[in-house]
């Protein structure tokens with residue numbers, strides 16, 4: 093497959109570029125000033141585009157590549173891919189589901205624990221030598237809290253399972269009730285879910301229907317003791333409303349891995365000790381990033397050898 097041209101959007105973990113270069117004719121978009129500059133000389137050579145949660149396959153990129161056959165994202169989310177454009181052009185799309193589910197669910201619970209038990213603050217307390225001079229203030233129990241999951245897909249279900257193991261009653265909101273959800277209570281309306289939860293975990297995909305689904309009303313329904321955890325996508329929450337609720341004390345706390353305008357994070361969040369922030373790394377472990385990279389390659393190899401795609405989106 094050495095003659096197949098693959099264009100990669102940005103550098104990615106687990107030496108994905110090196111692995112791709114061993115199998116394909118790899119072009120690195122980040123070594124060019126723009127997609128226009130790249131396509132002036134190489135557009136016709138590219139049959140596959142590799143992007144991820146931090147880079148995009150928008151209409152302009154897709155239209156710059158006349159021979160594009162497949163977009164393979166090194167992420168489970170594909171909100172940065174213009175799916176309509178791919179469908180129109182007959183371009184296949186793959187993502188990396190399943191392999192990252194455990195890590196993302198672990199991270200969601202980690203964020204909830206970090207917020208309730210103030211783990212980052214207490215780490216700073218010890219490291220800054222304050223322990224010898226004072227007692228660390230009491231924190232809040234996580235076990236047994238009412239957990240509401242927004243989006244009971246693969247990741248939402250893994251979060252629900254973990255929360256249940258902490259003795260937390262679990263409820264959820266999604267487009268439709270899931271027969272496999274067992275004892276989890278279903279709320280057809282996210283407002284009712286928030287009103288009946290102490291922790292709201294955002295785990296759905298970003299779509300036009302879920303953009304800003306967590307709005308001021310939902311945040312206020314969760315209330316001053318409530319905590320929001322977001323491991324989905326930043327724009328699922330109205331970030332301006334989230335920030336003002338945290339600053340005004342209308343929301344108890346937040347654990348956020350994703351933001352509306354990454355890597356920009358609202359300044360106000362940086363000094364709040366009831367907020368724990370991570371840089372969109374929920375799936376970023378050595379083990380999972382290797383599995384994701386392998387899945388990207390396996391999908392490309394399947395496509396270019398005429399075999400069924402392993403994890404097709406389109």
Ligand SMILES: O=CC(=O)O
Pocket residue numbers: 145166167168169170192375
């Ligand atoms: O955000 C990460 C992913 O979609 O895999």
